[in-house]
Amino acid sequence: MPHPGMDWQSFRVSLQLAGMTLLILLPIAVLIGRALALRDFRGKGFAEALVALPLLLPPTVVGFYLLQGFGRNSAAGAWFESVTGHLLAFSFEGLVVASVLVNLPFAVQPIQRAWEAIPRNLNEAAANCGMTPLRAFTRVELPLAWPGVVTALALTFAHTLGEFGVVLMVGGSIPGETRTLAISIYDRVQAFDDHSAGIMAATLLIFSLVALGLTNSLARLTARRNAR
Amino acid sequence: MPADVDLGADIAELVVEARQQGPIPLDLAFSCRGGERVALFGPSGGGKTTVLRTIAGLYQPTFARVVLGGAVWTDTASGIRVPVHRRRCALMFQDYALFPHMTARQNIQAAMGDQSRDTRERRVAELLTLTELTDFAERRPEELSGGQRQRVALARAVARDPAVLLLDEPFSAIDRRVRVALYDQLARLSLAVYGPVILVTHDFNEVVRLCDRLIVLDHGRVVAQGAVHELASRSDIPQLAAYFDPGAVMDVRIVEHRADRQLTRLAFASGELWAPLMEIAIGAEVRIRIPAREVTLALRPVEDVSTHNCLAVTVAAIDAAVDPALALIRLSIGDQFLLAQVTRDAVSRLQLSPGRAVYALVKSVAVLPRAT
Numbered sequence: 001m002p003h004p005g006m007d008w009q010s011f012r013v014s015l016q017l018a019g020m021t022l023l024i025l026l027p028i029a030v031l032i033g034r035a036l037a038l039r040d041f042r043g044k045g046f047a048e049a050l051v052a053l054p055l056l057l058p059p060t061v062v063g064f065y066l067l068q069g070f071g072r073n074s075a076a077g078a079w080f081e082s083v084t085g086h087l088l089a090f091s092f093e094g095l096v097v098a099s100v101l102v103n104l105p106f107a108v109q110p111i112q113r114a115w116e117a118i119p120r121n122l123n124e125a126a127a128n129c130g131m132t133p134l135r136a137f138t139r140v141e142l143p144l145a146w147p148g149v150v151t152a153l154a155l156t157f158a159h160t161l162g163e164f165g166v167v168l169m170v171g172g173s174i175p176g177e178t179r180t181l182a183i184s185i186y187d188r189v190q191a192f193d194d195h196s197a198g199i200m201a202a203t204l205l206i207f208s209l210v211a212l213g214l215t216n217s218l219a220r221l222t223a224r225r226n227a228r
Numbered sequence: 229m230p231a232d233v234d235l236g237a238d239i240a241e242l243v244v245e246a247r248q249q250g251p252i253p254l255d256l257a258f259s260c261r262g263g264e265r266v267a268l269f270g271p272s273g274g275g276k277t278t279v280l281r282t283i284a285g286l287y288q289p290t291f292a293r294v295v296l297g298g299a300v301w302t303d304t305a306s307g308i309r310v311p312v313h314r315r316r317c318a319l320m321f322q323d324y325a326l327f328p329h330m331t332a333r334q335n336i337q338a339a340m341g342d343q344s345r346d347t348r349e350r351r352v353a354e355l356l357t358l359t360e361l362t363d364f365a366e367r368r369p370e371e372l373s374g375g376q377r378q379r380v381a382l383a384r385a386v387a388r389d390p391a392v393l394l395l396d397e398p399f400s401a402i403d404r405r406v407r408v409a410l411y412d413q414l415a416r417l418s419l420a421v422y423g424p425v426i427l428v429t430h431d432f433n434e435v436v437r438l439c440d441r442l443i444v445l446d447h448g449r450v451v452a453q454g455a456v457h458e459l460a461s462r463s464d465i466p467q468l469a470a471y472f473d474p475g476a477v478m479d480v481r482i483v484e485h486r487a488d489r490q491l492t493r494l495a496f497a498s499g500e501l502w503a504p505l506m507e508i509a510i511g512a513e514v515r516i517r518i519p520a521r522e523v524t525l526a527l528r529p530v531e532d533v534s535t536h537n538c539l540a541v542t543v544a545a546i547d548a549a550v551d552p553a554l555a556l557i558r559l560s561i562g563d564q565f566l567l568a569q570v571t572r573d574a575v576s577r578l579q580l581s582p583g584r585a586v587y588a589l590v591k592s593v594a595v596l597p598r599a600t
Contacts, residue, residue, distance in 0.1 A: 119325070121321055121323070121325040122325055122327060122328075124286050124312070124321075124325065125321060125325035125326075125327070126327075126338075127286075127311070127312035127313045128284055128286070128312055128313075128317075128318060128319050128388075129313075129318075129338050129339035129341070129384065129388060130313050130314075130339060130341050130342075130388055131313055131338070131341060132313055133313075135341065136313075139338065140327055140338075143329045144328070144329055
């Protein structure tokens with residue numbers, strides 16, 4: 001291949017992956033982060049360590065175990081194949097599952113901190129004001145924890161766009177399916193096509209910067225509106 | 229008490245029982261009638277806040293029973309625990325616990341969930357007016373002064389239209405000068421509460437001004453309870469002695485203002501007293517407190533002294549257990565009581581004993597208008 005330049009297909013896969021990850025991960029992260037912040041239970045330290053694990057393990061280790069878990073020999077892998085007819089490994093769905101797991105600490109930790117920062121008696125006050133738990137969640141907890149949720153969103157988004165190791169291990173590099181922009185850049189560099197790699201790297205750089213900047217301004221805006 | 233209030237008292241009676249070993253030891257039972265204003269008084273760590281939290285359902289002791297007019301809120305024996313948000317019970321938190329992301333108006337509205345938009349807005353406007361917060365309605369808690377925040381918290385508690393109103397040291401963070409105005413607001417707002425209003429406080433003047441009955445808690449037990457008048461004159465309750473000097477509390481009527489002498493005449497069933505001129509309408513009922521150390525005893529009526537009040541009284545009891553050097557003399561005047569603090573030496577010099585007629589010189593009278 002000479003100089004294909006910008007690989008829009010990989011860009012689309014990257015965005016889809018980031019979007020799907022956010023969609024699935026944010027509600028899960030709010031549930032887990034909130035529970036870790038508000039509840040005391042046996043094995044809480046262990047649960048926190050489990051969530052943080054992807055932070056310290058090399059992507060290859062995570063990728064290896066996920067591959068084992070996604071394979072035909074595991075219960076989950078076999079179940080997925082029987083339902084969809086194709087393997088979880090080396091599929092977009094497999095990539096989403098991997099991405100959700102790998103991003104868990106990036107989403108859970110800021111959300112947990114945000115919930116921990118809400119004074120305990122505000123929850124009590126909300127209940128005492130007659131708010132149902134759901135109403136207290138939407139009217140009091142979520143507005144107060146909002147900056148943490150946005151941080152989680154931004155970190156997850158940025159991290160998904162930038163994730164390389166796990167995606168390479170679990171997804172391979174199937175065009176239009178599992179080849180993300182980060183993988184595409186790597187492939188181009190391997191092929192000594194610095195020109196295309198450069199264009200894509202710059203695109204990713206600018207896009208990430210703009211996306212993060214927008215998220216942060218949006219967060220500040222909503223936080224202010226919530227406050228009023 | 230008028231008959232119609234008595235009728236309502238049954239359906240609004242609050243019964244509280246709580247027992248546990250730890251972490252906060254509790255072993256108490258009491259009940260409050262509808263419309264009654266009750267003070268929970270006692271040393272820190274005595275369980276006052278825990279009792280309020282138990283009533284509100286925010287805390288569950290090992291054994292607890294909370295019943296309002298037959299509706300069981302908590303009963304550990306039968307596993308009943310009505311969720312906090314379904315109890316018509318408002319707790320005003322000691323640190324107010326206002327929602328920091330909401331304005332004063334929104335904070336008050338937050339407690340009015342189910343009502344229609346129109347009703348809510350009308351009621352909020354009403355509460356803002358009552359608490360003199362209309363000009364600050366759009367400010368957030370961080371932009372309000374301590375007193376304003378206290379009023380938002382009070383308005384929010386009342387906004388829920390509670391059957392039981394619980395106040396945890398509502399005035400502890402408020403400047404003393406501002407408190408008196410707030411007492412009246414509290415009294416006015418709490419009229420809408422058909423059940424009891426229970427107030428935790430460390431300030432005995434607050435008790436005298438606001439409450440009908442006093443419950444003294446220590447180490448999770450009720451060590452004394454009764455009408456404010458009665459407990460105010462007792463010297464045998466160490467938990468009370470730590471917070472105020474014993475003295476008499478009397479309900480009196482204002483009968484005459486003498487601007488020329490800068491004095492006001494107060495009357496009670498069996499006598500009258502002079503107090504410094506005050507700006508309260510003639511005919512008004514006020515509560516006064518006469519600390520025991522402001523009363524001097526004499527065997528004959530004394531005329532050539534600066535003290536205005538000289539009352540003929542009878543020694544009812546002598547309590548010498550207060551202090552090695554001092555004794556507390558309980559004096560009866562009609563059906564009321566006065567207390568005098570004198571030295572033990574004076575007791576033997578004047579040969580004071582129960583039944584002896586003496587004269588009480590009352591140096592100062594603290595007038596504590598009932599909050600209305």
